[in-house]
Amino acid sequence: xxxxxxxxxxxxxxxxxxxxxxxxxxxxxxxxxxxxxxxxxxxxxxxxxxxxxxxxxxxxxxxxxxxxxxxxxxxxxxxxxxxxxxxxxxxxxxxxxxxxxxxxxxxxxxxxxxxxxxxxxxxxxxxxxxxxxxxxxxxxxxxxxxxxxxxxxxxxxxxxxxxxxxxxxxxxxxxxxxxxxxxxxxxxxxxxxxxxxxxxxxxxxxxxxxxxxxxxxxxxxxxxxxxxxxxxxxxxxxxxxxxxxxxxxxxxxxxxxxxxxxxxxxxxxxxxxxxxxxxxxxxxxxxxxxxxxxxxxxxxxxxxxxxxxxxxxxxxxxxxxxxxxxxxxxxxxxxxxxxxxxxxxxxxxxxxxxxxxxxxxxxxxxxxxxxxxxxxxxxxxxxxxxxxxxxxxxxxxxxxxxxxxxxxxxxxxxxxxxxxxxxxxxxxxxxxxxxxxxxxxxxxxxxxxxxxxxxxxxxxxxxxxx
Amino acid sequence: xxxxxxxxxxxxxxxxxxxxxxxxxxxxxxxxxxxxxxxxxxxxxxxxxxxxxxxxxxxxxxxxxxxxxxxxxxxxxxxxxxxxxxxxxxxxxxxxxxxxxxxxxxxxxxxxxxxxxxxxxxxxxxxxxxxxxxxxxxxxxxxxxxxxxxxxxxxxxxxxxxxxxxxxxxxxxxxxxxxxxxxxxxxxxxxxxxxxxxxxxxxxxxxxxxxxxxxxxxxxxxxxxxxxxxxxxxxxxxxxxxxxxxxxxxxxxxxxxxxxxxxxxxxxxxxxxxxxxxxxxxxxxxxxxxxxxxxxxxxxxxxxxxxxxxxxxxxxxxxxxxxxxxxxxxxxxxxxxxxxxxxxxxxxxxxxxxxxxxxxxxxxxxxxxxxxxxxxxxxxxxxxxxxxxxxxxxxxxxxxxxxxxxxxxxxxxxxxxxxxxxxxxxxxxxxxxxxxxxxxxxxxxxxxxxxxxxxxxxxxxxxxxx
Numbered sequence: 001x002x003x004x005x006x007x008x009x010x011x012x013x014x015x016x017x018x019x020x021x022x023x024x025x026x027x028x029x030x031x032x033x034x035x036x037x038x039x040x041x042x043x044x045x046x047x048x049x050x051x052x053x054x055x056x057x058x059x060x061x062x063x064x065x066x067x068x069x070x071x072x073x074x075x076x077x078x079x080x081x082x083x084x085x086x087x088x089x090x091x092x093x094x095x096x097x098x099x100x101x102x103x104x105x106x107x108x109x110x111x112x113x114x115x116x117x118x119x120x121x122x123x124x125x126x127x128x129x130x131x132x133x134x135x136x137x138x139x140x141x142x143x144x145x146x147x148x149x150x151x152x153x154x155x156x157x158x159x160x161x162x163x164x165x166x167x168x169x170x171x172x173x174x175x176x177x178x179x180x181x182x183x184x185x186x187x188x189x190x191x192x193x194x195x196x197x198x199x200x201x202x203x204x205x206x207x208x209x210x211x212x213x214x215x216x217x218x219x220x221x222x223x224x225x226x227x228x229x230x231x232x233x234x235x236x237x238x239x240x241x242x243x244x245x246x247x248x249x250x251x252x253x254x255x256x257x258x259x260x261x262x263x264x265x266x267x268x269x270x271x272x273x274x275x276x277x278x279x280x281x282x283x284x285x286x287x288x289x290x291x292x293x294x295x296x297x298x299x300x301x302x303x304x305x306x307x308x309x310x311x312x313x314x315x316x317x318x319x320x321x322x323x324x325x326x327x328x329x330x331x332x333x334x335x336x337x338x339x340x341x342x343x344x345x346x347x348x349x350x351x352x353x354x355x356x357x358x359x360x361x362x363x364x365x366x367x368x369x370x371x372x373x374x375x376x377x378x379x380x381x382x383x384x385x386x387x388x389x390x391x392x393x394x395x396x397x398x399x400x401x402x403x404x405x406x407x408x409x410x411x412x413x414x415x416x417x418x419x420x421x422x423x424x425x426x427x428x429x430x431x432x433x434x435x436x437x438x439x440x441x442x443x444x445x446x447x448x449x450x451x452x453x454x455x456x457x458x459x460x461x462x463x464x465x466x
Numbered sequence: 467x468x469x470x471x472x473x474x475x476x477x478x479x480x481x482x483x484x485x486x487x488x489x490x491x492x493x494x495x496x497x498x499x500x501x502x503x504x505x506x507x508x509x510x511x512x513x514x515x516x517x518x519x520x521x522x523x524x525x526x527x528x529x530x531x532x533x534x535x536x537x538x539x540x541x542x543x544x545x546x547x548x549x550x551x552x553x554x555x556x557x558x559x560x561x562x563x564x565x566x567x568x569x570x571x572x573x574x575x576x577x578x579x580x581x582x583x584x585x586x587x588x589x590x591x592x593x594x595x596x597x598x599x600x601x602x603x604x605x606x607x608x609x610x611x612x613x614x615x616x617x618x619x620x621x622x623x624x625x626x627x628x629x630x631x632x633x634x635x636x637x638x639x640x641x642x643x644x645x646x647x648x649x650x651x652x653x654x655x656x657x658x659x660x661x662x663x664x665x666x667x668x669x670x671x672x673x674x675x676x677x678x679x680x681x682x683x684x685x686x687x688x689x690x691x692x693x694x695x696x697x698x699x700x701x702x703x704x705x706x707x708x709x710x711x712x713x714x715x716x717x718x719x720x721x722x723x724x725x726x727x728x729x730x731x732x733x734x735x736x737x738x739x740x741x742x743x744x745x746x747x748x749x750x751x752x753x754x755x756x757x758x759x760x761x762x763x764x765x766x767x768x769x770x771x772x773x774x775x776x777x778x779x780x781x782x783x784x785x786x787x788x789x790x791x792x793x794x795x796x797x798x799x800x801x802x803x804x805x806x807x808x809x810x811x812x813x814x815x816x817x818x819x820x821x822x823x824x825x826x827x828x829x830x831x832x833x834x835x836x837x838x839x840x841x842x843x844x845x846x847x848x849x850x851x852x853x854x855x856x857x858x859x860x861x862x863x864x865x866x867x868x869x870x871x872x873x874x875x876x877x878x879x880x881x882x883x884x885x886x887x888x889x890x891x892x893x894x895x896x897x898x899x900x901x902x903x904x905x906x907x908x909x910x911x912x913x914x915x916x917x918x919x920x921x922x923x924x925x926x927x928x929x930x931x932x
Contacts, residue, residue, distance in 0.1 A: 044618065044901045061527035063898030070666035071899075080668045083622045083901075102901075103623035141902050152510065156549045157569035200536035202546045416885065432529030433537075435510045435549075435568075436607050 011036045011078075012358060015096050015112040017086050017285065019046045019069045022118030022321035022343035024409070029351035031076040034358065038110055040098055042085040044068055047141065048408055050340060051417070053181055056138045056147035056275070057188040058196075058433030064416050066141065067409040084108065086119075086285060089292045091314055114316050116350045119283030121322035121338060126279055131252040135176065135274040138185065145436065147275050151189060152435045154273045155197055158204045169270035171209040174257050176249055177278030178215035179223065180375035183232060185275060186213040187378040190239040196430045211241045212269070214259060216278070218246045221375055221383065223337060228383040231392040235377040249278075280338055286323040293317070298325050298333070307365030309350050318353070320346035329365060336368055340407070345369065376400045477502045477544075478824060481562050481578035483552050483751065485512045485535045488584030488787035488809035490875070495817035497542040500824065504576055506564055508551040510534055513607065514874055516806060517883070519647055522604045522613035522741070523654040524662075524899030530882050532607065533875040550574065552585075552751060555758050557780055580782050580820045584813060585749030587788035587804060592745055597718040601642065601740040604651065611902065613741050617655060618901045620739045621663055624670045635736035637675040640723050642715055643744030644681035645689065646841035649698060651741060652679040653844040656705040662896045677707045678735070680725060682744070684712045687841055687849065689803060694849040697858040701843040715744075746804055752789040759783070764791050764799070773831030775816050784819070786812035795831060802834055806873070811835065842866045 012035045016023045019041035027039050045066040054060040073079040084100035087107075096110040123137040138144045151173065158170035171193075175186045193209035200206065213220070213236065219229040220236065220243050233243045246262035257269050282301035290296060290303040293311045297303055302325040303311070309326065311317040321343035326334040336342045345368055353363045372386030374396070382397035384390070391399070401421075408414045478501045482489045485507035493505050511532040520526040539545040550566035553573075562576040589603040604610045617639065624636035637659075641652045659675035666672065679686070679702065685695040686702065686709050699709045712728035723735045748767035756762060756769040759777045763769055768791040769777070775792065777783040787809035792800045802808045811834055819829045838852030840862070848862035857865070867887075874880045 044622065044899075058529075061529040061898070062900060062902065063524075063527040066900050068666075068899050070663070074665040077668070081666075082626075084626075100626050103619060103626050105623060105626035108626070141900065153569060156510065157571060160548075160550075160566050160569050160571035160574070197536070199540040200534075200547075202543070416882065419882065419885065432527070433510075433534050434528060434532050434607065436528065 012113045012354075013038070013111060014114045014116065014354060015040065015110050016116045016118065017041075017096060018118035018120060018283075018321075019043070019081075020049065020118055020120045020321065020343065021340045022120070022347040023116065024069075024072070024347065025344045026116050026118065026320070026347035026351045027073065027079060029348045030354065031073065031079055033351075033355045035078065035114075035354070037076075037079045038082055038112075039069060039073070039079060040082045040084060040086055040096065040110065041069060042083070042102070044070065044081075044083050046072065046409055048413075049139075050180075050404060051408070052141070052144050053138050053185045053188065055141065055144040055432075056185060057151070057192060058148055058430040059188065060417060060420055061432045062141045062145070064413055064420065065408075067413060072409065082108075082110070088288055089115075089117075089317075091292050091311075091317060094316070112316075114318070114354050116318045116320060116347070117285055117289055117323070118319075118321045118343065118347060119285035119323045120343075121280045121282055123276055124279040124281040125276065128252075131249075131276070134252045134254060135276040137276045138181065148433070149435050150273050151192065152433055155193075155201065155204070155206055155209075156435075157272070159201045165270065167204065168210075169255055170272050171204070171206075172212065172269065172271040172273070173209060174212045174214060174269065174271040174274045176214050176274065176276050178213050178217070178220040178243065178245070179277065180221065182213060182215070182275075182277035183221055183236065183375055183377055185277060186211050186241045187236060187239050187376070190236075190241045191378055192430065192433075194240055196433070207240075209240075212244055212271070213241050214244045214247045214249060214257075216246070216248055218262070220245060224373060224375070224383060224385050225390055228385055228390055228392060232375065232377055232383050235381045235392075239378045280322070282323040286319065289317070289319060304333075308353055308363065309346055309366050310353075318350040320350055326366060334368075337373070339373070341371055342368060344407075374400045374403060478579045478820075479504070479577060480580045480582065480820060481506065481576050482582045482584065483507075483562060484584035484586060484749075484787075485509070485547075486515070486584060486586045486787065486809065487806045488586070488813040489582065490535075490538070490813065491810045492582050492584065492786070492813035492817045493539065493545060495814045496820065497539065497545055499817075499821045501544065501580075501820070503542075503545045504548055504578075505535060505539070505545060506548045506550060506552055506562065506576065507535060508549070508568070510536065510547075510549050512538065512875055514879075515605075516646075516870060517874070518607070518610050519604050519651045519654065521607065521610040521898075522651060523617070523658060524614055524896040525654065526883060526886055527898045528607045528611070530879055530886065531874075533879060538875065548574075548576065554754055555581075555583075557758050557777075557783060560782070578782075580784070582784045582786060582813070582816050583751055583755055583789070584785075584787045584809065585751035585789045586809075587746045587748055589742055590745040590747040591742065594718075597715075597742070600718045600720060601742040603742040604647065614899070615901050616739050617658065618899055621659075621667065621670070621672055621675075622901075623738070625667045631736065633670065634676075635721055636738050637670070637672075638678065638735065638737040639675060639739045639741070640678045640680060640735065640737040641741045641743060642680050643742065644679050644683070644686040644709065644711070645743065646687065648679060648681070648741075648743035649687060649702065649841055649843055651743060652677050652707045653702060653705050653842070656702075656707050657844055658896065658899075660706055662899070673706075675706075678710055678737070679707050680710045680713045680715060680723075682712070682714055684728075686711060690839060690841070690849060690851050691856055694851055694856055694858060698841065698843055698849050701847045701858075705844045746788070748789040752785065755783070755785060770799075774819055774829065775812055775832050776819075784816040786816055792832060800834075803839070805839070807837055808834060810873075840866045840869060 014035050014037045016039045045068050048065045051065045070081045084098040087099045088097040098108045125131045136143045136146045154170045158167045161167040175182050190211045193206040197206040220233045221229045248260040251258040286303040303319050305319050305324045307329050309318045322338045349366045356363045374384050376382040382400040383392045384396035480501050480503045482505045511534050514531045517531045536547045550564040553565045554563040564574045591597045602609045602612045620636045624633045627633040639655050641648050656677045659672040663672040686699045687695045714726040717724040726732050752769040769785050771785050771790045773795050775784045788804045815832045822829045840850050842848040848866040850857040850862040
């Protein structure tokens, strides 16, 4: 039926699970090799995770941080893309089980000769999944749009609210977790309040918004050297963010967050808008792979792999990226951060091993080349830790910008993002600050579902007129 | 609390309901007048309706066809924006009732001295609302994204499907209504199949997709002169769309559409993806306004207004745009098309009348200046009917392009759209073809809700390998 050439049945079959950084770069490195590749993902696009928080703040549109997987590999006829959710592995029969109910096609099996699993990570709620509805994360496009909706609705609600206490709760934004994502998000919410929305309202002053950045560790950006953490905290304060190191989240309710300060004293903070960016754990695929291979997972759910990134007893199965814990030849765990460069290098390495094996060659163990650590704080500041060189301020921001644009997939996306950022930089505006709601099934004429109606009925509107 | 100057209580208060073309241009024309303006909309953005169909086809992102209302009027301190749904009018007490449950603020009232109601229109399903879930429209951002999801999923499902009949049903797209929106949408779906996705799949050839454009009238674009209708039908066929004039929709089910041909013979067409673009009726606000003023609505639910666009007995209440039926000084209805230029001119006119009245002057009756009618068909073709001059082909398309860019609100949007279109034109690609689902409440790790699982379980995947 298709015009493409029929694949030769003798070719080595590689299945890659996950179209994130690890999977994407593995396929890229494999596509010119004499193999047939099947890339499975439950989404039809690669998501540029480091910039998803900018969707949550209306700085970028979803289409600008995502690239359709089929489009990336359209010219590589040995690459097939399957839209479906991997639900299990049959390592003995060398099969991947795929649930394709999104296309109403039921379960299917993908046979492989080599398998690369790159399922990534997700946020854990420390076992408190009941917090989720009150504190969405910004891992997926959908949850980022939900955060965007909540942030924008909060200012609208504050504008309508006449009780000072309730207005303050609407104008309090609490971000949980001060890793790069939490820091970047808190900084952008502060900029929205101070710059973007500054003149948008008539009864409130958005600059009065409080942005709290809660971190369990005793400093912001605990992954960075202490000197850069201090710089980051300083830059955040200048933007109007209140860093709260050493604070633990004890409970999250609809309108309140209960925090424990470093001394253990609890405080109930009225805050309507809470965003979760803490507690990264491995994808559930790590656990499924581990139990199938009869090995245990580590504290954050990662599956152990050897120096060549393969599973014990299964040299044909690679696990890479956030869901894998690499061990050296002595069996000691190698500490690697959960960042895109690790996943990219591991993806390329796994592809390299497969190619070398096909030529009958062996490969050296995986070695991570640490190119440094970056986090941006607001419009023109960042911190960079590059091989011991610690930078902060504008120069670090230029590095951040360059690196992110370089890795952003797709020429069109890159140009659109540059353009958007150029506009935002010049005008302090944000083009994509739309309040939209779910599309799932509801296509009626009243898309705004009422939340919990509150406040006195028939209250008078208008600018203080009676 | 706000830094803005307190409005003088004696100023004339204008409430504008609806931030579409009519309301937007009314506020624009009023903002420098000595009045206080309150603009109410249930969405926080102006939607550039003529291009929403491009969101449905992944050519543009929602942020590119929408502009935040507060942003548009941020520098006009006499303009307040209220986010809420107007649920009623109290014409005697001169109050608009607003449901603000989206911001949890309950009901409120907006007092006015002059009122402009511009509620627009919506698609009717000819009283068959049960068809809605099977045939979303493309009126809102949400429903356009739902259409985008369905169109993209259809190709994915066809790729997974092994039964030829079911595959054909997935590759059949049926658009109901051949007005400009239906024609433009059908043309773009054909381009997606023929160009954008051409090399994306391995087991299907997207060029085999059938796109049916069903129209009750005996020709495509019945609003245009017959010669242009013929040209449009010709251009559609060249793109791979099958025009079906004189066909009525009898029933829509999950996987089938029943059509009656011009002779009345019924046929059940297997089609998974159906888009609705027919049967425009006035916003429900027209009915509420009419019953409050004790007048009747017309066949499509529009409220009657006089030559000055005001309601009988209420010279302070204007109704404009798609929801109003203008009558001349003899009481005869004036036939005006339901297009943006009518709404824009009516909005400006209503603002003009209010300004003149404040100076003690009377205004001449509203007169619509017809600048012509445009519709585009695919990448570089259009039809234009400009004051009797009938154009088609590339020149008409350049006119279409220029006019749409000129009216697109916001400099940033305009540039982004030009850039997107430039890319699409050069590469035949579409950047925003993401399959995303609703955000409403669900922020879990498995955002793709399973539809109706179907097909044999554990079916083998892969390119025909066994």
